[in-house]
């Protein structure tokens with residue numbers, strides 16, 4: 001298979017083209033590290049200004065989507081220690097968080113002395129959502145470029161629940177631990193509003209409603225929240241505008257009693273569902289759902305190309321995949 005000579009994107013990636021010397025169209029469009037740095041500085045300053053404006057005005061400054069994985073753990077530490085913010089961490093428990101990640105969530109929130117909530121949808125409902133997410137035509141191909149169908153379903157619920165909770169609790173910032181490869185600098189500090197949230201909700205809720213009817217409506221905004229225009233929060237993902245070095249991140253979070261889980265695949269430090277979701281995605285679409293994130297990290301100099309290629313070609317652990325299939329009651333032909 002043809003793979004870009006500079007990043008890790010394969011020829012099977014939707015819409016990709018290659019120049020004569022084998023450079024992909026994503027790398028050809030890349031504006032360079034200098035430009036990235038300028039952009040980073042501008043958005044970091046924007047974030048600092050917002051913090052000055054909101055800090056200490058309510059019971060919490062930030063709602064943090066906390067999965068227990070390495071990136072969100074590091075983000076939690078940054079927000080608490082570098083920016084001195086009052087945080088409410090929220091974990092969305094989809095029933096497949098690795099036992100080691102659950103322990104990490106407890107020890108990190110304890111060590112950092114952070115308030116923490118868990119929200120767990122009904123087990124049968126969420127399993128049927130994951131199962132049916134994989135059917136064709138649930139998600140447009142564009143949504144599947146950066147994440148598997150299962151990840152899309154999960155993240156849509158997380159994002160919506162956090163936005164809803166922030167509005168209800170009047171928390172001015174919602175934070176995510178996206179790696180710099182997962183989301184662009186341009187979206188790292190961003191004010192939401194009712195009109196846009198309505199459009200976004202339509203796009204994310206429709207596939208889930210198709211699957212589950214109204215069983216998940218508790219995770220979505222209703223007319224009540226849409227009317228509270230003044231409480232729509234900022235969305236931030238600070239890792240896009242801070243230094244990002246995987247080795248240093250691991251060092252820093254180990255100081256919080258975070259332990260590297262041995263029970264997840266090479267692209268996740270918290271989710272047992274990931275291997276299965278990735279395997280199905282590759283079978284259905286011909287490329288790894290982490291390819292775009294890893295390609296961005298490689299192109300932007302956060303990760304070596306060899307390491308990136310290894311991350312998206314490491315075979316999945318059959319034991320974890322079997323465990324997920326059993327839990328979702330899937331026969332082995334899938």
Ligand SMILES: [Zn+2]
Pocket residue numbers: 004005006007008009023024025026027028295
């Ligand atoms: Zn490339």
